[in-house]
Amino acid sequence: MRIVPRLLPALFAAVLPFAAFAVGSDDTQPPAPTETTTKCDKGLIWDEKTKACVAPQESRLDDDTRFGAVRELAYAGRYDEAMTVLSAMTEGDSDRVLTYRGFILRKSGHVEDGIAAYEAALAKNPGNILTHSYYGQLLVEMNELDAARAHLAAIRNHGGTGTWAELALARAIDTGLTYTF
Structure with missing residues (x-):
């Protein structure tokens, strides 16, 4: 495909925002739905290690797992649940x-x-x-x-x-x- 040089600025402007937001930390993209929002009952989050829904206070969970659940629940508009999980984080x-x-x-x-x-x-x-x-x-x-x-x-x-x-x-x-x- 040959791109006409005068169209390059328009193409660049159309693609750049999406490319920029796709790079970097996990905060650059909306969280993908996991079992936390598709399978677990209210108040529980998915533990990938045990392949089960567990309470966010479960001692085997690490804060990165909890934080991922916080982002996912917040993105889903489930703010009370997200706050509960955030409160269970051990990093203070x-x-x-x-x-x-x-x-x-x-x-x-x-x-x-x-x-x-x-x-x-x-x-x-x-x-x-x-x-x-x-x-x-x-x-x-x-x-x-x-x-x-x-x-x-x-x-x-x-x-x-x-x-x-x-x-x-x-x-x-x-x-x-x-x-x-």
């Missing part, structure tokens, strides 16, 4: 936990509590670019675009240029559309 109030607590609170309508969680995460780790992105997206939803731009600048200042965190927030500022994962 790490910036990762606080960031996702803020996200869940924000998406479930508890905006002020979400802001407090984001600010606590940034107090622990001012360089957490994912926190800056989610917090900035909340500010976009609140039509606080200058404050959102400050978070975008913080992402860039902390080495996040070209990451999902930067691109998602820049897109939100430009379009008003935010992410649900």
Whole structure:
């Protein structure tokens, strides 16, 4: 197939956003449904090791497994269950936990509590670019675009240029559309 040179910019603009969001950490793509949301009863999550639905407090589970379930449940709009799983994580109030607590609170309508969680995460780790992105997206939803731009600048200042965190927030500022994962 031969691409006409004058069409390259259009092709590049159409493909680049999807390619950029497909690269990087597990936060770049919506979580794929697993047995946690397709098979397990409410309040249980899938344990790949035992091939069974278990309570999120199950001691054999690691926090990465729990965190994957948190993302999946939050993406499915099951915020109460996601918060329960998040509360079972053993790493305490790490910036990762606080960031996702803020996200869940924000998406479930508890905006002020979400802001407090984001600010606590940034107090622990001012360089957490994912926190800056989610917090900035909340500010976009609140039509606080200058404050959102400050978070975008913080992402860039902390080495996040070209990451999902930067691109998602820049897109939100430009379009008003935010992410649900």
